[in-house]
Amino acid sequence: MNIYKLSELTSEKREFIMKRAESDISEQMKIAKEVSDDIRKRGDEAVLEYTAKFDHVTLSADEMKVKPEEIEAGYERLDAETREAIEYAVKNIRNFHSKQMPEEMWFTEVDKGLLVGEKTTPIVDVCLYVPRGKGSFPSVLCMLATPAVVAGVEKIVVVTPPNEEGNVDDAILAAAKIIGVSEIYKVGGIQAVASVAYGTETIPKCHKIIGPGNAYATAAKRVLSNYIDSGLPAGPSECIILADENADPEKVALDWMIEAEHGPDSAALLVTNCEELVYKAAEIVERQLEKISDKRREFVTTNFNTYGGAIITESLEESIDFVNDYAPEHMEVMTKEPFVVLPKIKNAGEILLGDYTPVTLCNFVLGPNAILPTGQFAKTYSSVSVMDFLKRSSVGYASRDGFEMVRDYAYKIATVEGFDTHALAVKERK
Ligand SMILES: NC(=O)c1ccc[n+]([C@@H]2O[C@H](COP(=O)([O-])OP(=O)(O)OC[C@H]3O[C@@H](n4cnc5c(N)ncnc54)[C@H](O)[C@@H]3O)[C@@H](O)[C@H]2O)c1
Numbered sequence: 001m002n003i004y005k006l007s008e009l010t011s012e013k014r015e016f017i018m019k020r021a022e023s024d025i026s027e028q029m030k031i032a033k034e035v036s037d038d039i040r041k042r043g044d045e046a047v048l049e050y051t052a053k054f055d056h057v058t059l060s061a062d063e064m065k066v067k068p069e070e071i072e073a074g075y076e077r078l079d080a081e082t083r084e085a086i087e088y089a090v091k092n093i094r095n096f097h098s099k100q101m102p103e104e105m106w107f108t109e110v111d112k113g114l115l116v117g118e119k120t121t122p123i124v125d126v127c128l129y130v131p132r133g134k135g136s137f138p139s140v141l142c143m144l145a146t147p148a149v150v151a152g153v154e155k156i157v158v159v160t161p162p163n164e165e166g167n168v169d170d171a172i173l174a175a176a177k178i179i180g181v182s183e184i185y186k187v188g189g190i191q192a193v194a195s196v197a198y199g200t201e202t203i204p205k206c207h208k209i210i211g212p213g214n215a216y217a218t219a220a221k222r223v224l225s226n227y228i229d230s231g232l233p234a235g236p237s238e239c240i241i242l243a244d245e246n247a248d249p250e251k252v253a254l255d256w257m258i259e260a261e262h263g264p265d266s267a268a269l270l271v272t273n274c275e276e277l278v279y280k281a282a283e284i285v286e287r288q289l290e291k292i293s294d295k296r297r298e299f300v301t302t303n304f305n306t307y308g309g310a311i312i313t314e315s316l317e318e319s320i321d322f323v324n325d326y327a328p329e330h331m332e333v334m335t336k337e338p339f340v341v342l343p344k345i346k347n348a349g350e351i352l353l354g355d356y357t358p359v360t361l362c363n364f365v366l367g368p369n370a371i372l373p374t375g376q377f378a379k380t381y382s383s384v385s386v387m388d389f390l391k392r393s394s395v396g397y398a399s400r401d402g403f404e405m406v407r408d409y410a411y412k413i414a415t416v417e418g419f420d421t422h423a424l425a426v427k428e429r430k
């Protein structure tokens, strides 16, 4: 596997590690443009052809929309333990996101007679993209639909690629029923993004699509950015385990592998000032790899030899600087004093502290949102939250006296900017 000393890393290698897999999706963007143009022209007919081509499933237009009885049947088929786990997860996710809800309206008097504030309103329709390719993601539906419901979105549309049998997985259907969403379409990748960006005979046009996806879904969002708001960039999963000499190699090894199993394009890094920890954890990884499926083992090993691996630094401070530059999607802090490290972490989608908060917990049941910015976008974007489903309108009111007090100031600035009618509106107001 890749084991680098940070001080010996070439600038090319550092750039490769920093950029991860999302650096070049120009090929996928070409395909996304062709496919989406065709879907715009031919609607459902084209969507179904591309579903056959890319998902290897033949559906009719009527089969694309999941029927209420399919949701019921999926829920009933799912075993009781999994249903209970989903219900528990949704409870914590709902709780966490309810705390994020801003006040519907607030006002403050910035000066006498000048009242200003904000009014928050749900986005009227939002499409949730639930991936299905290298894995099945009922948890992603929970992470997207729960805050959408908490925020009060009126029309929630779910798109997800059909499985090999042309259906939606039972756990996704059950999660939908538990959360209370029912408009689901069996469509994925570029087809899904283009369908909701333009609208087809069967699939409604939406103003926003949000959710993680592979390079094709990401490419389609970029190509269609004039037609639909596509939220945060959430591509191949990635994680940094930040550890010092106090970390337990067994736990480090377990958690280092978590996000590496998403796919060959993911990135899982162990960043530590303790060389001995790296070799101990790497040995344990070898042993643990024997316990997982061939498919996931291959993803982890590919990952550890491409975008992932270990970075050995000279000190904990140097490790923290590296993390801040990398801006990981997920990160775990496994150091002697994680709460002391916390304030020093400036760029990360999620920061999990201590020995007992593996990424797995937050991905599924803890409550915070696991849909997070990837590819260094954690420098400017945040995790999915209720704010992704809301928007703010500024509100202002000036009384007559308030207006008189500020009219000259407004007039001056309008004149300096050369906006005549702006100036007139305050100068000539009786
Ligand atoms: N950042 C996050 O919060 C987060 C959360 C969960 C998952 N993820 C990531 O999301 C990604 C999900 O990817 P996935 O592949 O499992 O599911 P996906 O739904 O994104 O992709 C499957 C779709 O890709 C399309 N496709 C596949 N091959 C194609 C080809 N050759 N040409 C055109 N289209 C093609 C198909 O239409 C298919 O429906 C993973 O990288 C995972 O790590 C990220």
Ligand SMILES: N[C@H](CO)Cc1c[nH]c[nH+]1
Pocket (backbone or CB within 6 Å): 137, 139, 140, 236, 237, 238, 259, 329, 363, 370, 371, 372
């Ligand atoms: N780690 C993913 C976000 O990057 C979320 C997830 C769902 N299932 C497994 N993992």
Ligand SMILES: [Zn+2]
Pocket (backbone or CB within 6 Å): 237, 258, 259, 262, 363
């Ligand atoms: Zn994961």
